[in-house]
Amino acid sequence: MKRAASLLQYTHAVVRHIPNSFCEHALRKDTSKLIDLEKARHQLRVYIENLKACGVEVIELDPNETLPDCTFVEDTAVAVGSRVLLARPGHPSRRKEVTAIRNCLKNTLGLTDLHEMPDDDTDATLDGGDVLFTGREFFVGQSKRTNASGLKILSDTFPEFPVTGISVSDKLHIQDVATMATGDVVIGGGDATAKEIFQNIKSSAHFPYTFIDVETDGGVNVLAVNDHVFHKTKQEIGEAFYRTLLDKVKAKPVEMSFTEFAKADGSLTCCSLRLNLHYRQLT
Template identity: 30%
Template sequence: MIKNVIVRKPSKNFADGITTSNLGKPNYEKALKQHEQYIEALKKCGCNVTILDADERYPDSTFVEDVAIVTEKCAIITKPGAQSRKGEEKEIIDVLKKFYNNIEFLSGNACLDGGDILRFENHFYIGQSKRTNAEGAKQLTEILNKYGYTASTVPVKKILHLKTGIIYLKENTFIGTGEFIDNDTFKDFTVINVDSKEAYSANCILINDNVIIPKNFPNSKKALINAGYKTIEVEMSEFEKMDGGLTCLSLRIPVDNSK
C-alpha cells in the first residue's frame, strides 16, 4: 500500500528540458493544470501528497522519480544519467529524511535514473539504458541485497527508460508495449499488451487498487478494465511532449516505512 507521495511542480522553463518526442513545445500553464489533476488523482487513491516547489535550475526536475528509489526499508539517492540533470538528486535528500532514517547513495562512476527501476514484489528489475550504466546497476543491486531484496538487469534498447515500456500491476501481471511484449525476462508472467499506437499509456500506476492512466488511450483503458482494474484517467499531453510519463512525476513511498 502507498500512503505518502512526493511530487514537484513543473518549473517555468519546463519546455527547456530533454525530449525526443517531436510532439511540439509544451504549454506551461496547461502543464500546471495537468499536474494539479495528477495530484488530485493521487489523493483519490488515498495518498497524502507532499508538493515541492518548482526548481527553476532544472527544467526536468518535475520528473522526481528519477532522483530516488523508495522502498519500505530504505531510500536510495540515484545519480541521473543526463548531464543537465546532475544535481537534482541533492534536492530530494532533506525531503526524504522526513520519511526515512536510512538513506543510501550511489557513488563514483555510477549513473542511474529511477525511471529504469521496475519493482516486482521484492525483486527489482534494473533497466540498462542510455541513462543507467552497469556500475549504477551494480551499486544498486548491492544496496538492495543488503536490505533483503533481489535485483537483475534488463536491456533497454529502443526507449528512454525501462518503465516507459513496462509496468508491474499485481498478481504476476504487467502491462507492456514494444520490446517488452515478447521479452524473455517476462515470459512467465501475464503481460497486458499495449499496441504501438497507444504505447505511451503503458506507463501507468497502480496505487491502492486504482490504476492511474493517461487520458485518451481507449484501448489500453478497455484492456485494464477487462482485466478487472479500476481506472482513473489524467490528461498528460504536456508531459508526453517532454518524454515524461505518470510514474516519472512522483515518488511513491510504501506505507510500512512512512512516519
C-alpha cells in the first residue's frame, strides 16, 4: 500500500492554458451549451493554484490556437513516477498536442525515461483519459479513442503492473466512469451504463479497494493529489455525493468549480499531467 500511495504523490504537473479556439472548436458531444472563455480560464487558474498549494511544481505551457483541445493535457501521455509513455490520441485532430508535451518533459524537466508509441503500429491509439492507474494496477478503457493495440503498448511499457482492458461502450473515457480518490478508494458510477462499467472494474480488480458508488455522472471525476482530493462543487455533484465524499474519503477535500470544462466533456483529471520525479527514491 505504501508503494501505491507514493505513486499518487506528485512533485510536478504540466498544464496548458486555454486557446481562444476552445469555445467554438473543442471536441464535444453537446455543442448547445455556450462556454464562457474567461470563466474557464479563471477555473483553470484556481486549479493551478490548488495544485501549487498541495506542494506540486506546475509547468504552465502556452496554448496553441490550432489545437483547441490542448488544455486537456492528460490525454497526451501516461506517467508513472517519472516514466512516461507518450500517447497517440484516438482523434486525429489531437495528435499534434503530443509535441509540446514531449518537448516539455524532455527539455524542461529533463526526463530520459520517455517511451513512444511505435512507428510500426500506426493503428495503435491511446488517450491518457482512458487510463485509470490505482498505484498497483491499470484499468484501460477500450473506447473510440483507445484500442487493444494501445493497451498492449502500455502494458509493455509498465510490465510490473497488471493491466486490464474495460469496455467503456458509449462513454468517452474510463475516467468518466471511475477515478481514484485515494490510493485505496475508487469512486465510480453514474447512469446505468456507467454502473455496469464500474461493476466490471470491481470484478476485474487484482487488489482490494473501497468502492464508492455515485448516482450522478458529475461527481465521478475526482483527482487525488498528495493526500488531498480535488472535487467539484456541491451544485455540480449533488448534495448526496458531496456528503458521501466528505464523510468517507480520508483525504483533505479541495472544492472547485469546473462547469466550463464539463461543457467540453472535460473534468478535473483532464487538465494536468502529473509526475513524481522522486518516485525511484521512494521505492
